[in-house]
Amino acid sequence: MQLRVPGPTPCPPQALEAMGRQMINHRGEEFGKILNSTTEKLKQIFQTKGDVFLLTASGTGGMEAAIVNTLSPGDKVLSISNGAFGERFADIAQGYGAEVIRLNFEWGKAVDLDAVEKVLRKHDSIKDGDIKAVLATHNETSTGMTNKLGDISAVVKKFDKLLLVDAISSLGCINLPTDDWHCDIVVTGSQKGWMVPPGLAMVSVSEKAWQAHAQAKMPRYYWDFSKAKDFLQKGQTPWTPAISIFYALNTTLDLMLNEGLDNIFARHGRIAQIARNGVKSLGFSLFPEEDYASDTVTAVNATDKIDVPKLIQVLREEHDVVIAGGQRKLAGKIFRIGHLGSVEDDDIKSVLEALNKALPRAKKG
Amino acid sequence: MQLRVPGPTPCPPQALEAMGRQMINHRGEEFGKILNSTTEKLKQIFQTKGDVFLLTASGTGGMEAAIVNTLSPGDKVLSISNGAFGERFADIAQGYGAEVIRLNFEWGKAVDLDAVEKVLRKHDSIKDGDIKAVLATHNETSTGMTNKLGDISAVVKKFDKLLLVDAISSLGCINLPTDDWHCDIVVTGSQKGWMVPPGLAMVSVSEKAWQAHAQAKMPRYYWDFSKAKDFLQKGQTPWTPAISIFYALNTTLDLMLNEGLDNIFARHGRIAQIARNGVKSLGFSLFPEEDYASDTVTAVNATDKIDVPKLIQVLREEHDVVIAGGQRKLAGKIFRIGHLGSVEDDDIKSVLEALNKALPRAKKG
Numbered sequence: 200m201q202l203r204v205p206g207p208t209p210c211p212p213q214a215l216e217a218m219g220r221q222m223i224n225h226r227g228e229e230f231g232k233i234l235n236s237t238t239e240k241l242k243q244i245f246q247t248k249g250d251v252f253l254l255t256a257s258g259t260g261g262m263e264a265a266i267v268n269t270l271s272p273g274d275k276v277l278s279i280s281n282g283a284f285g286e287r288f289a290d291i292a293q294g295y296g297a298e299v300i301r302l303n304f305e306w307g308k309a310v311d312l313d314a315v316e317k318v319l320r321k322h323d324s325i326k327d328g329d330i331k332a333v334l335a336t337h338n339e340t341s342t343g344m345t346n347k348l349g350d351i352s353a354v355v356k357k358f359d360k361l362l363l364v365d366a367i368s369s370l371g372c373i374n375l376p377t378d379d380w381h382c383d384i385v386v387t388g389s390q391k392g393w394m395v396p397p398g399l400a401m402v403s404v405s406e407k408a409w410q411a412h413a414q415a416k417m418p419r420y421y422w423d424f425s426k427a428k429d430f431l432q433k434g435q436t437p438w439t440p441a442i443s444i445f446y447a448l449n450t451t452l453d454l455m456l457n458e459g460l461d462n463i464f465a466r467h468g469r470i471a472q473i474a475r476n477g478v479k480s481l482g483f484s485l486f487p488e489e490d491y492a493s494d495t496v497t498a499v500n501a502t503d504k505i506d507v508p509k510l511i512q513v514l515r516e517e518h519d520v521v522i523a524g525g526q527r528k529l530a531g532k533i534f535r536i537g538h539l540g541s542v543e544d545d546d547i548k549s550v551l552e553a554l555n556k557a558l559p560r561a562k563k564g
Numbered sequence: 565m566q567l568r569v570p571g572p573t574p575c576p577p578q579a580l581e582a583m584g585r586q587m588i589n590h591r592g593e594e595f596g597k598i599l600n601s602t603t604e605k606l607k608q609i610f611q612t613k614g615d616v617f618l619l620t621a622s623g624t625g626g627m628e629a630a631i632v633n634t635l636s637p638g639d640k641v642l643s644i645s646n647g648a649f650g651e652r653f654a655d656i657a658q659g660y661g662a663e664v665i666r667l668n669f670e671w672g673k674a675v676d677l678d679a680v681e682k683v684l685r686k687h688d689s690i691k692d693g694d695i696k697a698v699l700a701t702h703n704e705t706s707t708g709m710t711n712k713l714g715d716i717s718a719v720v721k722k723f724d725k726l727l728l729v730d731a732i733s734s735l736g737c738i739n740l741p742t743d744d745w746h747c748d749i750v751v752t753g754s755q756k757g758w759m760v761p762p763g764l765a766m767v768s769v770s771e772k773a774w775q776a777h778a779q780a781k782m783p784r785y786y787w788d789f790s791k792a793k794d795f796l797q798k799g800q801t802p803w804t805p806a807i808s809i810f811y812a813l814n815t816t817l818d819l820m821l822n823e824g825l826d827n828i829f830a831r832h833g834r835i836a837q838i839a840r841n842g843v844k845s846l847g848f849s850l851f852p853e854e855d856y857a858s859d860t861v862t863a864v865n866a867t868d869k870i871d872v873p874k875l876i877q878v879l880r881e882e883h884d885v886v887i888a889g890g891q892r893k894l895a896g897k898i899f900r901i902g903h904l905g906s907v908e909d910d911d912i913k914s915v916l917e918a919l920n921k922a923l924p925r926a927k928k929g
Contacts, residue, residue, distance in 0.1 A: 200586075200588075202586075202587055202588065202589065204589050204591075206804065207587035207588070207589070207590060207804065207807060208587065209586065209587060210586060210587055215584045215585070215586060216584060218583045218584050218808055219580045219581060219583050219584035220580070221565075221567075221574065221575060221580060222567055222572040222573065222574060222575055222755070222761055223565075223567065223572070223886075224567065224569050224572070224886050224888070225572060225762070226569075226888070227880075227886065255620070255621055255622050255625070255762070255763055256620055256621055256625070256786065257620050257786075257803040257804040257805070257806075258803070258804065259785075259786055259802075259803040259804075260620070260621070260786045260803070263785055263786045290785065291785045294783050294784070294785045295783040295785075296783060388804065390587070390804055390807075396587055396806065396807055396808040397590070397620070397804040397805060397806055397807055398620055398763045398806035398808070398809065417783070418659050418660040418661060418782070418783065419659070420624075420628050420655065420656045420659045420660075421621065421622075421624055421625045421628045437624075438621075438622040438623070438624040438625070439571065439572065439622040439623065439624075439753065439755055439762040440622070440762060441622075441761065441762055441763035441806060441809070442572060442755075442761055442762055443583055443761040443763070443808065443809075444763065444806070444808075515592075521588075521589050521592065523589070523591070
């Protein structure tokens with residue numbers, strides 16, 4: 200079975216072997232070494248000198264942690280969104296009482312940087328209108344699109360705002376220099392580029408985010424970064440961690456660092472190009488603007504003639520390939536091929552071959 | 565290495581093998597079957613006809629979920645506490661803005677039911693003094709003590725209050741008939757009696773808890789039970805779940821149901837008695853009142869002559885046995901032997917033998 204959804208991603212044998220290791224005391228030295236080692240390696244891939252914490256949760260838990268650790272109810276927050284996960288980030292902030300200004304762009308369309316700047320400038324000029332933080336999505340998994348985060352950051356930082364980034368499906372696959380791009384919190388999840396099962400969210404915290412944290416009044420306990428920092432100093436997590444996933448991640452981080460960041464980014468770029476060329480040669484078009492097409496997930500317009508659920512079923516049942524459909528308003532309209540983490544050229548070529556064979560069986564009517 | 569802390573507990577080979585299984589699509593049929601099967605088996609062990617949800621988090625996350633799903637800021641909450649985890653439950657509620665009335669009993673001492681009744685009666689008689697919910701700990705891991713939850717519930721339910729229960733280190737080991745004892749929310753964690761790695765919290769939700777949920781205004785997103793219920797109806801979780809732990813838990817739940825609840829409870833009772841007799845025969849006394857000594861963890865007064873960190877070190881380094889020290893104000897004063905989940909008579913006998921051998925090396929001064 201070839202799993203090609205945009206997460207969970209296939210785990211290499213080393214990761215699966217590590218998952219099967221027996222439990223240890225999470226308050227003992229052995230776990231402390233694993234936690235410290237994992238954290239240090241993550242910092243290299245996050246490209247940050249700031250803090251990085253591992254939370255036992257899915258990526259959405261990491262997004263919630265980013266919000267509640269830096270904001271207070273009533274804070275004005277600018278949400279820049281062009282997909283389902285951008286909307287989720289805004290929903291979380293709103294749920295915790297932030298006043299969310301939603302700058303929504305059409306799903307699959309580029310963020311208009313001038314529009315972002317306009318909103319920030321306008322609010323800076325209003326008395327008490329000040330925006331505290333900006334929420335941005337690096338890779339929008341729902342639309343197969345990578346936002347130009349460096350450019351977004353340049354605008355946000357002109358106004359010296361806190362920048363909270365959902366990089367769940369990009370970090371470790373697509374270049375995201377956390378410190379160089381002045382990202383204050385970056386969130387990712389273990390089941391994406393990291394090649395291990397779901398269950399850990401990883402978050403980086405900048406100095407500016409710590410300053411916001413000191414003022415932030417949203418209620419928090421499980422997600423609290425202060426507790427995470429205190430415990431990390433003694434080689435522990437505040438709450439019992441998902442030990443098995445730490446075992447696995449400590450192993451795949453070695454694989455990643457051995458491959459080298461530039462090589463990882465190049466591999467994802469090359470494979471994504473094969474995916475894009477492949478679907479186009481089968482007569483499909485890409486869902487997102489092509490300049491923004493993601494290197495981790497390819498979202499494809501299904502055309503009127505293709506029954507997406509049927510296509511997914513035929514691929515799974517007859518070709519042992521698992522891909523994803525569209526989410527929410529894109530259900531039935533697009534299909535998505537994940538190519539992140541443990542993936543090689545031949546993997547995606549075999550997906551394209553299977554797709555070619557499955558298509559005649561997935562015609563509508 | 566024999567791991568005898570009160571969680572994480574050793575995983576049987578079937579669980580570890582399951583942990584090493586490759587990833588699948590968490591939005592596909594196969595995972596749906598695992599989720600439904602796991603949920604149904606859990607209901608049998610929770611002894612409930614209510615809902616049971618699995619959250620990707622540690623047990624503390626489950627406690628936070630219990631609070632934020634049923635309460636509003638300003639709600640009066642009675643915390644009944646006689647240990648570190650009772651205090652944690654109260655801290656979470658307070659952190660989210662509940663007005664917490666802390667009925668603290670000495671660590672290791674029984675809950676005074678009359679005192680509980682008195683507080684509930686007094687507040688019921690005050691205008692707007694009404695207590696909304698009671699927080700109780702079934703098994704207090706920090707003191708090796710099992711509170712008589714059935715009796716506590718009888719008092720709480722006389723006043724028709726919501727009863728939220730931390731049963732993290734008891735459920736599946738010690739009898740807790742959720743419905744018969746009218747527990748509105750019961751929380752447990754995968755790394756305890758369930759014999760799988762940490763990373764999942766399991767929570768039951770009663771009809772009365774749902775009614776409270778409909779009114780509850782504490783902010784929540786990741787923990788939201790409504791989302792969990794909606795997604796469960798289509799065989800999914802709202803956020804990407806810790807798939808590997810589901811694989812393992814689905815396996816150990818079969819082991820548990822095959823053994824039978826009564827046999828599991830009897831085994832824990834028998835082994836705990838061996839542990840208690842054993843430490844007493846070595847000249848130690850139990851930390852908690854003996855009538856309340858837990859069947860999942862034995863907490864032992866260290867006596868003035870024993871250096872607890874040294875004892876733990878000698879046991880680990882020279883006898884391959886890992887036990888736990890005391891937490892917070894009990895650090896250095898007690899040691900704790902976990903005997904829950906995957907444990908047989910011989911396991912605890914070998915711990916006692918190791919303890920006997922290690923003691924001379926752990927004398928103070």
